[in-house]
Amino acid sequence: MGDLLGVAVLGAGHMGADHIRRLDQVVSGARVAAVADPDRARAEAAVAGLDHVTVHTDPVAALDAPGVAAVLIASPAPAHEEALLAAFARRLPVLCEKPMVPDSAGALRIMEAELGAGRRLAQIGFMRRYDAEYRRLKALLDGGRLGRPLMLHCTHRNVSSPADFTSAMLINSSVSHEIDAARWLLGQELTAVTVLRPGPSAGAPGGLLDPQFALFETERGALVDVEVFVNCGFGYQVRCEAVCEAGSARIGDEHTMVVTTRGGARQEVAQDYLVRFAAAYDREVQAWVDATRRGEVTGPGAWDGYAASAVAEAGVRALETGQRVAVDLAPRPALYAGR
Ligand SMILES: NC(=O)c1ccc[n+]([C@@H]2O[C@H](COP(=O)([O-])OP(=O)(O)OC[C@H]3O[C@@H](n4cnc5c(N)ncnc54)[C@H](O)[C@@H]3O)[C@@H](O)[C@H]2O)c1
Numbered sequence: 001m002g003d004l005l006g007v008a009v010l011g012a013g014h015m016g017a018d019h020i021r022r023l024d025q026v027v028s029g030a031r032v033a034a035v036a037d038p039d040r041a042r043a044e045a046a047v048a049g050l051d052h053v054t055v056h057t058d059p060v061a062a063l064d065a066p067g068v069a070a071v072l073i074a075s076p077a078p079a080h081e082e083a084l085l086a087a088f089a090r091r092l093p094v095l096c097e098k099p100m101v102p103d104s105a106g107a108l109r110i111m112e113a114e115l116g117a118g119r120r121l122a123q124i125g126f127m128r129r130y131d132a133e134y135r136r137l138k139a140l141l142d143g144g145r146l147g148r149p150l151m152l153h154c155t156h157r158n159v160s161s162p163a164d165f166t167s168a169m170l171i172n173s174s175v176s177h178e179i180d181a182a183r184w185l186l187g188q189e190l191t192a193v194t195v196l197r198p199g200p201s202a203g204a205p206g207g208l209l210d211p212q213f214a215l216f217e218t219e220r221g222a223l224v225d226v227e228v229f230v231n232c233g234f235g236y237q238v239r240c241e242a243v244c245e246a247g248s249a250r251i252g253d254e255h256t257m258v259v260t261t262r263g264g265a266r267q268e269v270a271q272d273y274l275v276r277f278a279a280a281y282d283r284e285v286q287a288w289v290d291a292t293r294r295g296e297v298t299g300p301g302a303w304d305g306y307a308a309s310a311v312a313e314a315g316v317r318a319l320e321t322g323q324r325v326a327v328d329l330a331p332r333p334a335l336y337a338g339r
Contacts, residue, residue: 100305147245
């Protein structure tokens with residue numbers, strides 16, 4: 001057990017409990033050493049049956065628990081900054097669920113603290129970079145066979161949203177995935193955003209502006225549009241089509257079982273991200289554990305978390321004002337060059 005990476009998991013909700021199961025049953029080279037959740041019963045339930053795990057209600061206490069050498073943050077976004085800063089102060093490597101923090105000012109503080117530590121410590125949970133289909137699309141675009149990418153058409157639909165979901169969160173929580181994926185696929189920063197919206201769906205809880213349509217501009221003249229619809233009621237669907245000078249490529253069409261019976265065929269549709277992106281989460285956490293044990297950070301980092309926050313913040317202003325809003329990115333520190 002001594003040579004396994006001991007991980008403190010902060011937050012034992014949907015993602016935290018799934019990551020605990022993953023660290024215990026799927027990933028090699030790591031073990032859960034501590035868990036923290038203000039809801040002690042939830043934390044205890046998430047680690048039931050696991051040995052040598054301490055349970056805490058205070059996240060900072062979990063960082064100081066015996067055997068902890070790394071941290072996985074799966075608490076709600078407003079709690080991430082405090083947890084990241086506490087981890088950096090202890091020089092603990094971190095995998096932090098997206099969004100890194102809710103706002104760009106907080107993201108700048110995270111980068112400043114990591115720069116103060118003198119090395120990269122944080123990986124941000126943009127797991128689409130580990131999804132097999134996204135990786136194929138990235139390789140195709142990078143290979144140049146389709147020529148220069150001109151547009152990405154993206155769809156992001158959830159069956160329903162959590163009770164506390166706000167109109168801004170369609171952009172800064174849901175679309176943060178497309179923001180990161182577009183930056184990564186195109187190798188470009190997003191420079192401006194406009195958000196339009198139809199009249200809300202009857203399925204949207206009162207007052208929620210759902211769906212929305214976001215249009216991003218990039219630094220080398222590409223366009224990225226995203227339909228985000230978080231109470232569509234019928235399935236979890238994430239698609240992306242790249243339209244290039246010499247062809248197009250689309251990912252995210254359902255690849256599940258098709259059942260044909262008399263008079264018709266029925267194709268299953270995933271109902272949530274834990275199903276659609278199961279393999280991507282597995283690959284993400286395994287890659288993080290492997291890199292951490294080598295003393296490296298190889299995945300999306302604090303700069304990517306910052307860029308996503310800054311673009312999302314502009315997106316929320318665009319939603320609120322109805323205007324096109326330019327993204328104002330700080331200069332990229334050398335620590336994050338080439339990533
Ligand atoms: N990568 C993805 O695809 C993906 C999908 C869903 C959610 N997320 C992200 O994961 C994070 C958690 O989301 P969730 O859906 O699991 O939420 P959740 O509400 O199901 O769980 C959050 C848990 O954190 C606990 N908590 C609250 N404050 C805490 C603190 N200070 N320290 C430790 N725990 C605390 C809560 O009691 C709760 O049990 C969010 O950042 C969310 O955006 C990522």
